[in-house]
Amino acid sequence: MxxxxxxxxxxxxxxxxxxxxxxxxxxxxxxxxxxxxxxxxxxxxxxxxxAFIDPHIHLDKTMIVDVVRPNVSGTLREAIEIIWEKKARYTIEDIVTRAGQTICLAATNGTTRMRTHVDVDTIGKLMPLQGVVEARRLYQDIMDLQIVAFPQEGIVQDPGTEELMWRAMEQGADIVGGMPANEKSPDDSKKHVDIVFSIAKAFNADIDMHVDETDDPFYRTLEMVADKTMEMGWEGRVTAGHTCALAAYDDHYAQYVIDKVKAAGIHMITNPATNLMLQGRLDKQPKRRGITRVKELLEAGVNVSFGQDCVKDTFYPFGQADMLEVALITAHAAHMSLPGEIETVFDMMTYNAAKVLRLDDYGLExxxxxxxxxxxxxxxxxxxxxxxxxxxxxxxxxxxxxxxxxxxxxxx
Structure with missing residues (x-):
């Protein structure tokens, strides 16, 4: 041996x-x-x-908090705006250096596989993708990377992004991303979802979208994604990240959507470190917790995992690519403290995450x-x-x- x-x-x-x-x-x-x-x-x-799996991280944005202006409001919107300024000046060398630092941290902390989102838009164009593709090549001995083409600025409201998404899939991205709530109307959100699925169908690719990352209960794109998943026969191949609005829905509608998520076989990822920091920030007391309905989803039989999401960027100034740290935050944020719940939290960064990445070679056997x-x-x-x-x-x-x-x- x-x-x-x-x-x-x-x-x-x-x-x-x-x-x-x-x-x-x-x-x-x-x-x-x-x-x-x-x-x-x-x-x-x-x-x-x-070994641990991080199914949701942004390696193109990691480690930039000390070289950009501060996020004085602490909000998601300002974090995105600061990224615009940095993204316009990205270089492949810069991205590789920063992504490499985080990959090495993650590997030292027991993670050997990641799924990373990279921005694809008319600001940075394909530079974030090219940098992370190069980082994947350089660090393949210590980390397996799945790359998601992520249109954070929208698709319909950012003309030219749809073409860039097609090119990203041709140039190294593995998975089609999306952010349908970041459009100007529900009709445009639906168009966004339709475009994502059309690209995924053309490349026979899985889908991983940021969905309803907002406190606003009137954002309803998770239901759109579930309906489209079943319409296209993409059950088991779609992941929805964040889904913070699900926690803001009334219980009746939330259960209705959770039932659709289960029927569509959608994998769910909560990112509690970032969302506890950003969501509910402008609330008066009592403040909302900002993370999705983890327990209700698990009770419905939905596969739920969690991700680091951010490491030292404009969204979240902390983080050390340590899935055990994220597990501890998840246990607190989701009130998972009973013996069986603690075991489930551990499963969320191992076996549940492997289901998200659709790995058939994972396990201890x-x-x-x-x-x-x-x-x-x-x-x-x-x-x-x-x-x-x-x-x-x-x-x-x-x-x-x-x-x-x-x-x-x-x-x-």
């Missing part, structure tokens, strides 16, 4: 296990594997899980790709609570990162 992890604690088992890896695949999991490995790791009873993380703890709850060292991060059977914090307490 190329690599054997000894004495690993798995989430669903009492007894420790050995995990054998041959090439880039898990070949065997047993109480004791008799053969020796070219390399061996003694997990010493620590938790071993599949023989035959699956050997993307694993050894955590300096013994349970999912402590992983989220402590955000401990990722002792070993393994991608395709190779150790790509090791972490061990030295702590010393001196008492007199």
């Amino acid at each position: 190329d690599l054997i992890i000894r004495n690993a604690r798995l989430r669903d088992l009492e007894e420790l296990r050995d995990i054998a890896i041959e090439g880039d695949k898990i070949s065997e999991i047993a109480e004791r594997i008799q053969v020796t490995g070219t390399k061996e790791i003694d997990a010493q009873g620590k938790l071993v899980t599949p 023989p035959g699956k790709r050997a993307d694993l993380v050894v955590l300096d703890c013994t349970s999912a709850k402590d992983a989220i609570r402590l955000r401990p060292d990722r002792l070993y991060v393994i991608k395709e059977g190779r150790v790509i990162a090791t972490n061990k914090t030295q702590r010393q307490l001196n008492r007199v």
Whole structure:
């Protein structure tokens, strides 16, 4: 065997296990594997899980907060406007440098796969895409990237963007993005959705849209997306991110839409770090929490995951590409503190995220790709609570990162 992890604690088992890896695949999991490995790791009873997945991040915008003017209102609208100024001056080298910093952070923190949105519009044109495509090439040894062509400025209201979206799919984007609420009318939002699906059909591509990222309950594009998904037969191939307005709907309409989301097989992604910061910002007390109806969606059987979304940009000045940090924020924001709920939060950045990315090689069983993380703890709850060292991060059977914090307490 190329690599054997000894004495690993798995989430669903009492007894420790050995995990054998041959090439880039898990070949065997047993109480004791008799053969020796070219390399061996003694997990010493620590938790071993599949590596983390970040299904929603913006690598073209990451790490810019210190080189642009401040967002003095703290609002989503001003954050977008500041991005206009930076985007007009993007270079491929600049994007690669910033994206690379975040990719390296994420890999060190146990993430080996990401889905990143990149802006496609008449301001930056295809420069954000070209920069992230180059970053994907340069960092492919430590991170797998799916790239979403994301028309943040709208499609109908930004003439020329539709043509750029087609070109983006030809030049390296994998998934068709959208932001239908960012149009001037519901009719234009519907046209936006129709365009996104027509591009996806032409390229036989999945879809991942930012949907109703607003406190306003009168934004209703999630229902549009669900209806179009079923009309086009794209069930299971569409993801809706943010969906903050779903939390602002009255309960009757919210359940009506959730039922449609379930019927359409839409994957849902909440981004609580950014949305807790941006949504409800202008409310008087009591302030809205700003994140979608996570529990109701899960109870309806909808696949729900969460993403980092932003790292040190105009939308969110914090973040360190650490999915355990986002898990902790999600648990607080969605009131998920019961034992089973905590396990679900851990699933949201592992198995649920793998469903979003539609991965068939993900998991902790023989035959699956050997993307694993050894955590300096013994349970999912402590992983989220402590955000401990990722002792070993393994991608395709190779150790790509090791972490061990030295702590010393001196008492007199």
